[in-house]
Amino acid sequence: MNNEILALLDFFERDRGIKRDVLLEAINTALLTAARKAVGPARDLRVEIDPKSGNIKAIAKLCVVERVTNKHDEISLAEAQKRCRPDAVIGEEIDAVVTPKDFGRIAAQTARQAIMQRIRHAERDMIYEEFKDRAGEIITGTVRRFDRADVIIDLGRFEGIMLNRERVATEEYAIGDRIRAYVVAVENGARGPEIILSRSHPNFVRRLFETEVAEIADKTVEIKGIAREAGHRTKIAVWSANEKVDPVGACVGMRGARVKNIVRELNNEKVDIIRWSTDIKELVLEALKPAKVKSISLDEAKHNVLIKVEADQLSLAIGKRGQNARLTSRLTGWDISIERDESAREAFEQNVTKGVHTLAAALAVSEDVARKLMDAGMVSADVIMMADPSDIAEAIGCDIAQAEEIYNAAQKEISKSAPSA
Numbered sequence: 001m002n003n004e005i006l007a008l009l010d011f012f013e014r015d016r017g018i019k020r021d022v023l024l025e026a027i028n029t030a031l032l033t034a035a036r037k038a039v040g041p042a043r044d045l046r047v048e049i050d051p052k053s054g055n056i057k058a059i060a061k062l063c064v065v066e067r068v069t070n071k072h073d074e075i076s077l078a079e080a081q082k083r084c085r086p087d088a089v090i091g092e093e094i095d096a097v098v099t100p101k102d103f104g105r106i107a108a109q110t111a112r113q114a115i116m117q118r119i120r121h122a123e124r125d126m127i128y129e130e131f132k133d134r135a136g137e138i139i140t141g142t143v144r145r146f147d148r149a150d151v152i153i154d155l156g157r158f159e160g161i162m163l164n165r166e167r168v169a170t171e172e173y174a175i176g177d178r179i180r181a182y183v184v185a186v187e188n189g190a191r192g193p194e195i196i197l198s199r200s201h202p203n204f205v206r207r208l209f210e211t212e213v214a215e216i217a218d219k220t221v222e223i224k225g226i227a228r229e230a231g232h233r234t235k236i237a238v239w240s241a242n243e244k245v246d247p248v249g250a251c252v253g254m255r256g257a258r259v260k261n262i263v264r265e266l267n268n269e270k271v272d273i274i275r276w277s278t279d280i281k282e283l284v285l286e287a288l289k290p291a292k293v294k295s296i297s298l299d300e301a302k303h304n305v306l307i308k309v310e311a312d313q314l315s316l317a318i319g320k321r322g323q324n325a326r327l328t329s330r331l332t333g334w335d336i337s338i339e340r341d342e343s344a345r346e347a348f349e350q351n352v353t354k355g356v357h358t359l360a361a362a363l364a365v366s367e368d369v370a371r372k373l374m375d376a377g378m379v380s381a382d383v384i385m386m387a388d389p390s391d392i393a394e395a396i397g398c399d400i401a402q403a404e405e406i407y408n409a410a411q412k413e414i415s416k417s418a419p420s421a
Contacts, residue, residue, distance in 0.1 A: 017157065018122050024049055026118030031056060039098050042072050058099040064088050127158050128193040131186040138207045139197075143177045153181065153197060166198035170231035171267055180265065182207060200230035205271070208262045209236065215250040222247075224276040227330035231269055233319075235287060235327045239276035248273050272327075280305065280334060287328040291317035294341040298334075305334045308341040355379060363409040372396040373406075381410040 008027070012018045031047045035058040039045060042060035049056055062075040075096055080088040084096050141153035141160060149164035151173055162181060173179065181197035182204035198204060206226055215221040221240045228234040238247040251273045252259050263271055274286040281296050284305055295308045309317045317338050318325050329336040352374065360370035362381060376395035378384045384392065384407065393403035 012119060018119065018126065022122050023119070026122065030118065035099075039100060040072050042098055045098075056099065057097050059095050060098045061093050062096045063093050064090050066090060124188075124193050127195070128186060128188045131158070131183070131193065131195050132188075135183050135185050136203065136207070137183050138180055138204070138211065139183060140178065140180050141197075143173050143175050143179060145175065153179070155195065158195065160195035160197040162197040162199065166196070166200055168200050168231040168267070170269075171199065200228075202226040202228040202234070205234050205236065205262070205266070208265055209251060212258050212261055213251050213253075215240070215245065215247075220245055221250050225331045227327040229323060229327065231267070233270045233272070233323055233327060234266075235272045235274065235331050237274050237276040237283070237287070237331055248275050280332060283332055284328060284334070284336070287331055288317055288324065291324070293317070303334050305332075305336050307336065307338045309338065311340050314338070314340050362413045363406055365406060365409075369396050369398075369406075381413040384410040385414060 009020055009023050012023055013020050028047055028049060031049070032045065035045060035047050036042075039058055039060070042062075044061035046059050047056060048059060060072075062080075063073060064077055064080045065074045066077060068074045068076050075084075075094070077088065077090055080094055080096070084094050088094055139155060139160070141155045143151055144154040144159065145152045147161075149167070151162040151167065153160045153162060160181070160183075166184065167173075179199070181199050182201050184196040184198045184201055187194045187196065203226075205228060206223055209223060210216050213221065216223060216238075220242055221238055223236060224239050225237040226234065227236075236251075238251055240247040240250075250258075259271055259273065263269065272287075272289075274283075274289070277283045277286065280298065284296060284307070285293055288307065291309060291313050293307055293309055294313075297306045298304070299306070307317065316324075319327075325336050325338055352371075356367050356370045356374055359365075359373060359380065360367045363370065363373075363384075365373075372395060373379075373384065373392070376391075378387060378392070378395065387407075389400055389403040389407050392398075392406055393400050396403075396406075
């Protein structure tokens, strides 16, 4: 048993980094439980372990008496003077070694499970102490196994877990893969500490930029906002108090080197870097690029932004499955509504209506007839005079007599506007 205890102490101290004192305390508690079973209800029973030799002693505080009536609490004077102290006297309490002859075998059988349990508690405490202040960092590990859709990641002496909700849907992982992940939280729950990791968290992108871009690390450039749909697209807004520093250029890097490294880590997820502005209109316009905005209006009370774009820019502004609009909304904190601009069509309709009204008055016909004439391209008296009555009849669906009346009316209208000789 002594050699086994020493081996356990050496193994856990060397390979697991658990202090020897912690291990001895755990073993002591476990052996005391075993001793109580072997010795019985001795008074003030305790177990002492020599940290170097591993020798174990069970010691109880016994009362010295002339004649023993309770072996668990008393020791005879003769026995006390022989085993404990030659000058022992009746009535005093002395420490007596009460280690059973077969205690080594009993301890080995009964203490192992309790020892290992205490060791696990010690390891859990170490995990929590080491990682409790590392939430918000990026760490590297190896995929060890899968627990349903969760990924268990080997971090060296410890394990982290990337829950299914923290995975990137477009990424596949295999056992043995080296991956980097963001420490979302370190939770000390009933089952012990859990290191929750994520590759889908927006702050994973934030930390990558802080690592890659020196200007962000030294606070010259500040990240003002991030909106992300992991695996697809991220928008990040940056700003600098130094007018001489281009925050977007600093993040992109020479020939895009910096952002390329980040995109590579994100498995080609698209990253839009925009310039932050306190002017919400300017910020929205930046966030929606490359879409060209026709008009923008704000509803301060409802915190809503109404965007109007040309028909050919609508799908670009909204993005695939509404992605561009959603990310812009998250980044700015405003609800974004994007509509097709109808102003040109409305202006055209107004001009057509005005033209119909003018033509109907000039030819003394109904506006319905005038609209049919305009639809056929006969938008004025001059144009009608260039057509045959048969063309007019075909355009508005009337007989030739009515067509000739319209033709004559057009001729009269032209005569009115012609300069007198």
